[in-house]
Amino acid sequence: MTNSSVTADVIVVGGGLVGAAVAYGLARQKARVLVLDEGDQAFRASRGNFGLVWVQGKGYGMAPYARWTVGSARAWPQLAEDLLQATGVDVQLRQPGGYAFCFTADELTARRDRLQSIQNDLGGSNEDYPFEILDAADLRARVPHIGPEVVGGSFTPMDGHVNPLKLLRALHTALGQRGVSVVPESPVQQIARAGDVFTLKAGAKYYQAPRIVLAAGLGNRELAEQVGLYAPVQPNRGQVLIGERAGHFLDFPTLNVRQTDEGTIQLGDSMEEVGFDDTTTTDVLAAIAKRGVRSFPVLAGLKLVRAWGALRVMSPDGFPIYQQSEAFPGAFITTCHSGVTLAAHHALTIAPWVLGGRKPAEIGAFEGARFLNPNYKFNHAH
Amino acid sequence: MKTETVDVAVIGAGPAGLSAAATAARCGANVVLLDEQAGPGGQIYRAITDTDALRLQILGPDYAVGQKLADDLITSGARHEKGVSVWEVTRDRSVHGLKDGQVRSWQARHVVLATGAMERPFPIPGWTLPGVMTAGAAQILLKSAQVVPAGGLVLAGCGPLLYLLAWQYLRAGVKISAIVDTTDRADHRRALAHAGGALRGWRMLAKGLKLMLAIRRAGVPFYTGASELAIEGSGQAEALKFNVGKHTHRISTSLVLLHQGVVPNTQFSWSLRAGHQWDDAQLCWSPKTDEWGALDVPGVLVAGDGGGIGGALAAASQGRLAGLSVACELGLIDEKERDRLAAPVRGDLAEQLAVRPFLDALYRPKMRVPHDDVVVCRCEEVTAGQIRSHVALGCSGPNQAKSFGRCGMGPCQGRLCGLTVTEVIAQARGVPPEEVGYYRIRPPIKPITLGELAGEAT
Amino acid sequence: MPTDTLFQALPGAAPVATVQIFFNDRPLKVAAGTNLAAALMLHGVQHFRSSPVSGVPRAPYCMMGVCFECLVEIDGVPSRQSCLATVRDGMRVKAQDGLRSFDSGEVHVEGEVRHEN
Numbered sequence: 001m002t003n004s005s006v007t008a009d010v011i012v013v014g015g016g017l018v019g020a021a022v023a024y025g026l027a028r029q030k031a032r033v034l035v036l037d038e039g040d041q042a043f044r045a046s047r048g049n050f051g052l053v054w055v056q057g058k059g060y061g062m063a064p065y066a067r068w069t070v071g072s073a074r075a076w077p078q079l080a081e082d083l084l085q086a087t088g089v090d091v092q093l094r095q096p097g098g099y100a101f102c103f104t105a106d107e108l109t110a111r112r113d114r115l116q117s118i119q120n121d122l123g124g125s126n127e128d129y130p131f132e133i134l135d136a137a138d139l140r141a142r143v144p145h146i147g148p149e150v151v152g153g154s155f156t157p158m159d160g161h162v163n164p165l166k167l168l169r170a171l172h173t174a175l176g177q178r179g180v181s182v183v184p185e186s187p188v189q190q191i192a193r194a195g196d197v198f199t200l201k202a203g204a205k206y207y208q209a210p211r212i213v214l215a216a217g218l219g220n221r222e223l224a225e226q227v228g229l230y231a232p233v234q235p236n237r238g239q240v241l242i243g244e245r246a247g248h249f250l251d252f253p254t255l256n257v258r259q260t261d262e263g264t265i266q267l268g269d270s271m272e273e274v275g276f277d278d279t280t281t282t283d284v285l286a287a288i289a290k291r292g293v294r295s296f297p298v299l300a301g302l303k304l305v306r307a308w309g310a311l312r313v314m315s316p317d318g319f320p321i322y323q324q325s326e327a328f329p330g331a332f333i334t335t336c337h338s339g340v341t342l343a344a345h346h347a348l349t350i351a352p353w354v355l356g357g358r359k360p361a362e363i364g365a366f367e368g369a370r371f372l373n374p375n376y377k378f379n380h381a382h
Numbered sequence: 383m384k385t386e387t388v389d390v391a392v393i394g395a396g397p398a399g400l401s402a403a404a405t406a407a408r409c410g411a412n413v414v415l416l417d418e419q420a421g422p423g424g425q426i427y428r429a430i431t432d433t434d435a436l437r438l439q440i441l442g443p444d445y446a447v448g449q450k451l452a453d454d455l456i457t458s459g460a461r462h463e464k465g466v467s468v469w470e471v472t473r474d475r476s477v478h479g480l481k482d483g484q485v486r487s488w489q490a491r492h493v494v495l496a497t498g499a500m501e502r503p504f505p506i507p508g509w510t511l512p513g514v515m516t517a518g519a520a521q522i523l524l525k526s527a528q529v530v531p532a533g534g535l536v537l538a539g540c541g542p543l544l545y546l547l548a549w550q551y552l553r554a555g556v557k558i559s560a561i562v563d564t565t566d567r568a569d570h571r572r573a574l575a576h577a578g579g580a581l582r583g584w585r586m587l588a589k590g591l592k593l594m595l596a597i598r599r600a601g602v603p604f605y606t607g608a609s610e611l612a613i614e615g616s617g618q619a620e621a622l623k624f625n626v627g628k629h630t631h632r633i634s635t636s637l638v639l640l641h642q643g644v645v646p647n648t649q650f651s652w653s654l655r656a657g658h659q660w661d662d663a664q665l666c667w668s669p670k671t672d673e674w675g676a677l678d679v680p681g682v683l684v685a686g687d688g689g690g691i692g693g694a695l696a697a698a699s700q701g702r703l704a705g706l707s708v709a710c711e712l713g714l715i716d717e718k719e720r721d722r723l724a725a726p727v728r729g730d731l732a733e734q735l736a737v738r739p740f741l742d743a744l745y746r747p748k749m750r751v752p753h754d755d756v757v758v759c760r761c762e763e764v765t766a767g768q769i770r771s772h773v774a775l776g777c778s779g780p781n782q783a784k785s786f787g788r789c790g791m792g793p794c795q796g797r798l799c800g801l802t803v804t805e806v807i808a809q810a811r812g813v814p815p816e817e818v819g820y821y822r823i824r825p826p827i828k829p830i831t832l833g834e835l836a837g838e839a840t
Numbered sequence: 841m842p843t844d845t846l847f848q849a850l851p852g853a854a855p856v857a858t859v860q861i862f863f864n865d866r867p868l869k870v871a872a873g874t875n876l877a878a879a880l881m882l883h884g885v886q887h888f889r890s891s892p893v894s895g896v897p898r899a900p901y902c903m904m905g906v907c908f909e910c911l912v913e914i915d916g917v918p919s920r921q922s923c924l925a926t927v928r929d930g931m932r933v934k935a936q937d938g939l940r941s942f943d944s945g946e947v948h949v950e951g952e953v954r955h956e957n
Contacts, residue, residue, distance in 0.1 A: 040779025300833030512899035519903035527878030
């Protein structure tokens with residue numbers, strides 16, 4: 001090696017919510033960790049998400065994902081408490097349960113079928129996967145100000161929300177406290193291996209470690225190939241509207257509207273396949289606004305102060321990709337589009353696995369290799 | 383909701399917008415001029431069509447120039463839509479605005495951004511207190527509402543507007559407690575290097591000298607080489623503290639008017655993801671344009687201070703050039719005709735910009751990178767120290783700093799903190815501002831309600 | 841009651857027709873067609889709103905629509921930039937203290953919210 005190289009036990013590529021959570025988990029296990037992050041203008045899915053810690057509806061037709069999600073939501077309070085104790089940052093986790101609203105009878109039926117199917121997959125009882133389907137009257141009693149066009153909705157007590165930016169800051173603060181180096185402006189271009197050691201090239205610098213975790217979001221697609229992994233992730237755009245701070249309005253997170261801990265009201269979102277384009281578009285924002293007003297007519301006067309688009313890291317079936325490379329043992333990939341909900345698992349379950357610990361039960365279902373199997377049937381990403 | 387198709391949409395009815403719209407319209411283009419105010423003039427010629435003899439006399443001859451531009455627009459055939467708050471301009475030149483709670487939209491073949499300048503942020507202790515405003519704000523009060531300070535006031539900072547306002551107040555009979563100028567000897571030395579340009583703009587300099595003499599003759603206490611400015615007060619401004627050399631001064635006052643130059647208002651150009659560069663002479667970002675004002679976004683041009691500070695007369699010239707360019711693109715005049723008409727305008731523009739390097743060097747703003755405990759983001763009350771701590775956590779630019787600390791997330795969308803944040807981070811990282819970058823700016827550029835936006839949905 | 845106001849009408853200005861507006865239910869006589877923020881400051885108003893972050897008082901800073909410090913409630917509609925508004929006879933203006941409430945379906949304002957960064 002000609003340039004300076006740095007040694008660590010694990011190098012994590014990517015300092016977003018997935019990378020930072022994994023790095024935090026590794027540091028908790030006393031590993032020496034180095035995080036390589038991109039620059040200020042990077043796509044950064046972490047900065048654009050909605051902040052939901054969401055369970056309901058996920059893993060339809062893929063029981064391991066439903067289980068994985070339920071498990072992470074259950075482990076979330078521990079992550080929140082750990083971060084509060086360690087850094088003093090309260091990430092504002094609230095898990096009061098959450099709602100999804102339906103505007104037609106067909107939508108409501110489809111919702112019921114979906115949740116029932118997941119419950120069946122997980123054992124069939126309300127203990128395994130509690131949910132309720134509510135008609136308009138019940139819904140109105142529980143969520144005031146629901147508009148007359150809402151015909152009903154679904155509720156599960158497992159859902160919640162968190163402040164995703166405080167989460168990111170808490171994770172980074174915790175990393176700093178544990179002596180984890182987060183190197184900015186360092187996009188990884190090349191990964192090579194000699195013997196047991198991986199060498200990563202970022203700009204003019206080289207970094208070495210026996211284990212690496214690829215948590216580079218959309219960048220994982222290209223990096224995966226360099227270590228014998230397959231991660232065909234594509235960008236999927238979601239647009240979000242932020243309204244001004246308001247007095248207390250909404251106790252529960254809902255799929256498309258939530259009130260943040262800071263009092264701002266957040267509305268989303270869309271799923272668009274538009275390539276690497278994270279700009280906002282008037283038509284989609286208007287559609288989000290319309291849905292918001294149909295859900296809560298009283299919000300028509302809410303002043304909108306910000307809008308953004310962010311690119312989700314979407315696999316073809318919408319489910320995560322977790323895998324250790326067979327050709328390059330020690331190289332792991334972690335990619336998903338629910339970096340908030342799954343943060344607890346990333347820190348508390350994935351990180352120990354990376355260090356050679358127990359392989360989590362559901363992980364086998366998430367190997368990237370599944371997309372190379374011509375017999376693998378799936379619905380295109382939800 | 384209907385969309386109106388036009389040849390040219392001009393955003394902003396200051397000198398650049400007025401002349402761009404009039405020029406294009408006179409060549410035969412279908413032009414709409416959009417501005418959020420009730421009358422034309424932007425800020426520099428604010429309320430020009432509403433004014434009276436007393437104000438014209440106090441404000442001086444440069445203000446009256448705006449009347450001709452306003453008249454010219456009316457006779458040109460361009461349509462001026464007043465009270466329109468434009469909240470989005472897209473890369474395919476769809477313009478969205480709000481008027482009286484109704485959404486309006488236009489599809490333009492060309493867009494001219496003429497949103498002008500705004501006061502540079504002045505982050506010093508106490509700058510968010512009631513009783514503290516910009517000099518520009520005070521001048522607007524005079525122009526548009528015939529309102530002036532009642533008693534003593536302190537003007538602080540540097541730059542021609544500070545002295546112009548002082549002169550206008552003296553003419554109006556307003557008592558000024560002090561002028562606290564941050565310009566020092568080093569600035570004079572630096573400015574001398576641009577003396578040639580200064581001489582070309584000698585008319586403007588002569589005006590400036592006349593102003594200064596009048597101010598001195600009036601006996602207004604004048605401090606120069608001031609540093610470490612700080613406003614004291616609880617709940618409202620009570621005093622201005624500052625140093626000159628080894629001495630600390632404290633002037634009791636309930637009204638402090640701050641000014642250290644103006645900077646381009648770049649919200650629209652950033653939101654269009656146009657290329658920008660850091661201008662080290664003017665210490666701000668300006669969009670990259672060609673000699674007609676065209677951005678690297680097809681069909682979109684910039685004219686006036688929004689493309690780089692040049693002053694009102696230069697803005698009008700640039701507006702003309704943009705108008706001619708657009709008329710040519712539309713096939714209304716050919717290139718030869720365009721260039722023939724543009725030639726004298728380019729001559730004027732060169733004259734009008736000649737003095738700029740001298741002024742930029744002489745009136746270099748000093749209060750730009752504050753101490754830790756000073757509020758940088760007024761909307762979210764984020765201090766310089768908090769931003770520095772986020773840099774220490776690994777934030778290499780304003781967007782990461784925004785997500786860690788909320789700076790830039792308030793209603794002003796970074797207009798009053800953006801430049802400061804760029805420079806604070808640059809200094810903390812030890813890199814030039816160009817490398818640090820600026821906030822990601824997205825619509826709504828002006829606030830719109832959920833119901834109003836929903837009205838745009840089909 | 842305005843005691844020592846910071847501003848005055850331009851000495852020598854011709855008298856103009858007036859209209860009546862209300863600020864926090866207090867009647868004010870202001871020049872017809874004048875700028876709202878200017879009219880309020882002329883009448884000694886220094887507290888236009890309180891910051892939703894810490895509750896401190898704020899007043900207009902830029903007078904041109906870029907700083908958003910001059911936000912007030914006009915005729916029941918909150919978060920309006922008073923520096924861009926023109927007075928109307930009978931206009932009811934309120935300082936924007938605390939947060940907009942959507943809870944009751946009417947517009948009223950609650951107490952402040954404090955939050956640390």
